[in-house]
Amino acid sequence: LVCPACTKELTLQAQERDGDEIISGILQCRCREEYRITNGIPRFVRNDEYVGSFSFEWMVHRQTQLDSYNIALTSENQMRNRLDFELSSLKGKLVLDAGCGTGRYAEVAAKYDAEVICVDLSYAVESAYKNIGKLKNIHIIQADIFKLPLRPAIFDLVYSYGVLHHTPDARAAFYSIVKFVRPQGAISIFVYSSYNKAIVYTTAFWRIFTTRMPKRLLYY
Secondary structure, rough: OOOOOOOOOOEEEEEEOOOOOEEEEEEEEOOOOOEEEEEOEEOOOOOOHHHHHHHHHHHHHOOOHHHHHHHHHHHHHHHHHOOOOOOOHHHOEEEEEEOOOOOOOHHHHHHHOOOOEEEOOOOOHHHHHHOOOOOOEEEEEEOOOOOOOOOOOOOEEEEEEHHHHHHHOOOHHHHHHHOOOEEEEEEEOOOOOOOOHHHOHHHHHHHHOOOOOOOOHOOO
């Protein structure tokens, strides 16, 4: 981890531990920025900004997409189809999950013995921590994909599935995560297609109304 403001090293003041796990504390930078660790998660943002609906959705449906919960291989098969190498090749590799949600794909990578750094802007990180955060090879961070608190060019694999098109600028979001791939590493992304151009049939039309509704009313 590095300071997202200046990219310098951070020092840790641990306040509460659970074995090797740091439950609460402060990460400090020489540039005087401070970042809190709460509920086992380093927080590099002060709120969930434009992804509040995802925070709500994944707190309500914490386990819906997990293979371990569904006793299925849906997420594993999706991940397998999106990579051009075998999942068994992930063993011992350092992997970045850019937009982890509740941890459905990180669970798969961890199953194949990768060391996984999971990042999400939303409070889905709370659900991800409950789902998979206790695994030794899983590390969860709440951060902005445009300002990731990570060293560049260190990951063997960076993947982002169903995330980039939800950011304000999908192209810029892609370029922001590319720099974390090491030489000879790999990046894998999945974004929605641009079908249904007529506005009345697109989510863009309905979002005129739904984004103005209280989240619980919309959910109901």
